[in-house]
Structures are given as structure tokens and as C-alpha cells.
Amino acid sequence: xxxxxxxxxxxxxxxxxxxxxxxxxxxxxxxxxxxxxxxxxxxxxxxxxxxxxxxxxxxxxxxxxxxxxxxxxxxxxxxxxxxxxxxxxxxxxxxxxxxxxxxxxxxxxxxxxxxxxxxxxxxxxxxxxxxxxxxxxxxxxxxxxxxxxxxxxxxxxxxxxxxxxxxxxxxxxxxxxxxxxxxxxxxxxxxxxxxxxxxxxxxxxxxxxxxxxxxxxxxxxxxxxxxxxxxxxxxxxxxxxxxxxxxxxxxxxxxxxxxxxx
Numbered sequence: 001x002x003x004x005x006x007x008x009x010x011x012x013x014x015x016x017x018x019x020x021x022x023x024x025x026x027x028x029x030x031x032x033x034x035x036x037x038x039x040x041x042x043x044x045x046x047x048x049x050x051x052x053x054x055x056x057x058x059x060x061x062x063x064x065x066x067x068x069x070x071x072x073x074x075x076x077x078x079x080x081x082x083x084x085x086x087x088x089x090x091x092x093x094x095x096x097x098x099x100x101x102x103x104x105x106x107x108x109x110x111x112x113x114x115x116x117x118x119x120x121x122x123x124x125x126x127x128x129x130x131x132x133x134x135x136x137x138x139x140x141x142x143x144x145x146x147x148x149x150x151x152x153x154x155x156x157x158x159x160x161x162x163x164x165x166x167x168x169x170x171x172x173x174x175x176x177x178x179x180x181x182x183x184x185x186x187x188x189x190x191x192x193x194x195x196x197x198x199x200x201x202x203x204x205x206x207x208x209x210x211x212x213x214x215x216x217x218x219x220x221x222x223x224x225x226x227x228x229x230x231x232x233x234x235x236x237x238x239x240x241x242x243x244x245x246x247x248x249x250x251x252x253x254x255x256x257x258x259x260x261x262x
Contacts, residue, residue: 001168003098006117007090009165013124014086017045018079020131026075028134032243038134043070043078045127049085052120056092061101061111093117108179115176122169125161126241132159133244166237167201173240173261174205174217184258185214192226192255196240198233207259215259227251 001009026039033041050068058065071081098114109115137159161169174196189211197204204221229239231247238245242260249256 001118001121001164003093003114003117006121007093009121010093010117010124011086011090013121013128014045017124017128017131018042018082020128020135020137021079024131024135026078030130030134032130032133036130038131039075039078041127041130041134042075042082043072045124046071046078046082046085048120048123049082049089052116053085053089053092055103055116056089056096056100056113059100059102061103064103064105089120093120104176106176106180107182109176118168118172121165122172122241125165125169126243129159129161129238129241129243161234161237163198163201163233166233167198167203169237170196170198170203170205170233170240171219174207174259177261178207178215178217178259182214186212188212188258190255190258192252193222194251194255194259195222195225195228195230196236196259197221197228197230198236199231201233203233209255209258225251227253227255229256 021038021042024038026037026042028038030036030038030041036044047068047070051065054065054068071078093113093116096113098112098117100113101111102113102116104111104115104119109119188209190209191211192209194207194209195204196207203219206218206220206222206225208216208218210216228250229236229247230250231239231245235245235247239247239249239256240260242262
């Protein structure tokens with residue numbers, strides 16, 4: 001995906017998140033984020049917008065930017081901060097050179113602004129899914145057999161993640177984000193292979209886990225993995241991000257859990 005595509009995704013998904021948050025109300029529980037309310041979800045996402053803005057302005061790949069404060073006050077105040085930080089971030093994203101050096105949370109990600117374009121697009125998408133779940137909408141993607149997404153207040157079209165976007169998000173999790181948990185991999189004892197296959201996107205990834213080593217992910221299929229996550233790209237995306245999913249999950253659940261974002 002191109003930087004302009006990520007900006008389009010971010011703006012659209014942030015708008016859907018806001019609409020779902022308003023529909024749910026600030027005190028609604030977020031079933032996909034235990035112990036969170038919609039108020040907390042919107043405030044958290046606004047904070048991430050601020051963090052991306054700070055990282056882009058710092059243009060320093062060597063250290064994380066100062067963490068901005070989470071917006072406080074009533075829901076109107078939090079929404080106002082959300083809108084302001086989103087607008088500031090999008091303006092900066094659309095003006096910055098994607099090759100500009102920039103910090104990223106994952107040691108595996110290229111330390112450029114382009115990586116942050118990708119990061120915030122999926123942050124907005126995943127939390128849009130959370131907001132829609134709070135509003136009573138769909139919380140799981142369809143299985144490869146074609147199972148329909150459950151309805152509620154959100155239509156299938158509004159709930160589903162585009163296959164290209166979803167496959168890109170799976171790739172971010174498996175090739176970049178799971179590398180963050182260096183302590184887990186250094187002390188862990190898990191060994192095995194996990195296959196992720198997004199059928200409608202025509203993409204597959206195999207994660208190889210070896211005790212005491214960082215995971216290695218390749219864009220390939222294996223015939224007999226120790227675990228697998230298979231389905232439509234939307235469903236595999238949700239599974240990779242630890243959200244309820246219609247993907248078919250087989251094999252060792254510990255291996256699947258270890259390769260999900262969190």
C-alpha cells in the first residue's frame with residue numbers, strides 16, 4: 001500500500017470509529033477491550049494520534065517521542081481532542097516525506113515515516129472494530145466458507161475490512177509487531193510453525209518459533225504447520241489482532257496466541 005492509501009484508510013476508519021462511539025455512548029463497555037469504556041477507547045486513540053504526530057515532528061528514529069497526555073474531561077471534550085489531534089496528524093502525514101527518519105515501536109520496522117503511515121492506519125482500523133463492537137455491531141469476520149458477519153447496528157459493508165487492507169495489517173503484526181516482545185522470546189519455550197492464510201487476498205505467512213529466538217516470518221505456506229489461522233482476510237486480520245474472528249483456527253492454541261498482537 002502507498003502512503004496516500006494509508007492516509008485514506010486512517011481518515012475513513014477514524015470517522016467510522018467516531019460514529020460508532022457516538023452510537024454506543026461514552027459509558028458503553030467495549031467487549032473486545034475488557035475493562036474499557038467507549039470514553040477510554042476514544043481517549044486512547046486520540047493519544048496515539050498525538051504520539052504519531054510527535055514521532056513525525058521529532059524525525060528521530062533512535063528514541064520514542066514523549067508520550068502525550070490522554071485527553072481528559074467529559075465525552076465532548078474527549079471528542080474535541082480526538083478531532084483536533086486527528087486533523088493535525090493527517091495534515092502532517094500528507095506533507096511529510098515518507099522516507100523521513102522516524103521512531104517506530106517495533107525494532108523490526110523500518111525507522112521511517114512510511115512505517116508510521118502504516119501503523120496508524122491499522123491502529124484506527126482495529127479500534128474502529130472495537131467501537132463498533134461496543135455499539136452492538138459485528139465483532140467477527142466471516143470464515144472462508146462464507147459465513148456472514150453478524151449484523152446489529154453495523155452493516156456488513158461498514159464492518160468488514162477491505163481484503164488488501166486486512167492482509168497488510170496481518171503482515172504488520174506477523175513481520176513487525178510480534179518482534180516487540182523480545183523478553184517473551186528470549187525466555188520462552190515455544191517451538192513450532194503457525195500458518196496464517198488470507199484466502200480472498202491470496203496471501204499466506206508462516207511464523208517459525210524457536211525457543212529462545214526471535215520469531216521468523218516468511219510470506220509462504222507450509223504443508224503441515226503446528227497451528228493455523230485460515231479464512232477471509234477480514235477474519236484473519238481480526239484473529240491476528242486478538243479480536244473475535246470467524247477464521248478457522250487449528251492446532252496448538254499457545255502458538256497462535258503467541259503470534260497475535262496485544
